[in-house]
Amino acid sequence: MLIEFFLKLKEAKVPVSVREFLTLLEALKQGVIDPSIDDFYQLARMTLVKDEQHFDRFDQVFGAYFSGIEQIIALQPDIPLDWLEKKLQRVLTEAEKAALTKLGGPEALKKLLEELLKEQKEWHGGGTKWIGAGGSSPFGHSGFHPEGIRIGGESAGNRTAIKVWEAREFKDYDANLALGTRNIKLALRRLRRFAREGSHLELDLDQTIHATAANAGMLDIKMRPERHNQVKVLLLMDVGGSMDDHVKRIDELFSAAKTEFKHLEYYYFHNCVYDYLWQSNRRRRDQVTPTQDIINKYGPDYKLIFVGDATMSPYEILSPHGSVEYNNTESGATWMNRLLDHFPHFAWLNPEAEGVWQYRQSIDIMRQLIKDRMYPVTLNGLESAMRQLSK
Numbered sequence: 001m002l003i004e005f006f007l008k009l010k011e012a013k014v015p016v017s018v019r020e021f022l023t024l025l026e027a028l029k030q031g032v033i034d035p036s037i038d039d040f041y042q043l044a045r046m047t048l049v050k051d052e053q054h055f056d057r058f059d060q061v062f063g064a065y066f067s068g069i070e071q072i073i074a075l076q077p078d079i080p081l082d083w084l085e086k087k088l089q090r091v092l093t094e095a096e097k098a099a100l101t102k103l104g105g106p107e108a109l110k111k112l113l114e115e116l117l118k119e120q121k122e123w124h125g126g127g128t129k130w131i132g133a134g135g136s137s138p139f140g141h142s143g144f145h146p147e148g149i150r151i152g153g154e155s156a157g158n159r160t161a162i163k164v165w166e167a168r169e170f171k172d173y174d175a176n177l178a179l180g181t182r183n184i185k186l187a188l189r190r191l192r193r194f195a196r197e198g199s200h201l202e203l204d205l206d207q208t209i210h211a212t213a214a215n216a217g218m219l220d221i222k223m224r225p226e227r228h229n230q231v232k233v234l235l236l237m238d239v240g241g242s243m244d245d246h247v248k249r250i251d252e253l254f255s256a257a258k259t260e261f262k263h264l265e266y267y268y269f270h271n272c273v274y275d276y277l278w279q280s281n282r283r284r285r286d287q288v289t290p291t292q293d294i295i296n297k298y299g300p301d302y303k304l305i306f307v308g309d310a311t312m313s314p315y316e317i318l319s320p321h322g323s324v325e326y327n328n329t330e331s332g333a334t335w336m337n338r339l340l341d342h343f344p345h346f347a348w349l350n351p352e353a354e355g356v357w358q359y360r361q362s363i364d365i366m367r368q369l370i371k372d373r374m375y376p377v378t379l380n381g382l383e384s385a386m387r388q389l390s391k
Helices: 002-011 018-029 037-048 052-065 081-088 094-099 106-119 182-195 205-214 241-260 291-297 314-318 332-342 354-359 361-369 379-390
Strands: 139-141 148-151 161-165 232-238 263-269 276-278 288-290 303-307 346-350 374-376
Touching: 002 018, 002 052, 018 037, 037 052, 232 241, 241 263, 241 303, 276 291, 288 291, 291 332, 303 379, 314 332, 314 361, 332 361, 346 361, 346 379, 354 361, 361 374, 374 379
Parallel strands: 139 148, 148 161, 232 263, 232 303, 303 346, 346 374
Antiparallel strands: 263 276, 276 288
């Protein structure tokens, strides 16, 4: 069974070795972990994966290979709490959903939450007021409210929370992904054409020889544009949340950019840019870069490209403390304007279908901020964006 798991990792190009596999088997033989799928996952990842950049591929293989096995080896007879929470969730009708009203934004929610935290003494489920699971309270998880704070669990998929009270983990985009679709390959050619800007500094040896011979031996030097990439690109990518729907397409774009741009710098943000960015989603808690430092470090000659679906609560763009994750002291719009003032050549690539942009209030706000330089991630959209950046 474990040999096949080992082979699956090899197929996914996770660089595992026989020595590491034998170490894992020896650890299991010595009983260093309890018979738990979670403990086995931690042990297997620790012994088999040498570099954290391969964690995501390992997780994908592990999840697919051992899917459902916890039901076989589970030793605890207790009913899982998350199963009970699911059973307690209320299914609201459209009329019930329409009857719910927003409380007035982040500050009003924060005030009410502080009051509830003083009063609430126990866990609740399926209700309309208290912090819990399911139901229509604006606080908790796995329920529905048009504007709330998600606490202590996973989203029910409604994407209406304007803040999330938990540590959220995102995955880095894969720079080594093989490009698969014809349209993305065609887009690469547009990116390549954009990348091949250069000055007339390189000697064209073949043309120089030909011209010198035609000039009766008198030296006639011919020059040509440099073939290496002269374009500098600063790529800022939205990650997590609604962007999970577009991971494959953004992986392809990121891989293309890493291939085509010699001078490429990239950072991540979530939903909107605020006072800091990061380069590794696994270390985004302790290794961040202030956005102002990025503005100071990279000159105005960099082409600034945002990649994101711009789908969020309007508060996240317009309001201090509007971030879904933390209490930002300045609005996202403030930081966007600082970036756009410094980098005159910019564009926003949106993987969301262009036909739904008109139904997203946050997309309309962001388009106004970036002077309508938002383009869909399509062949024509990429070509238009590259044309804009070349001006």
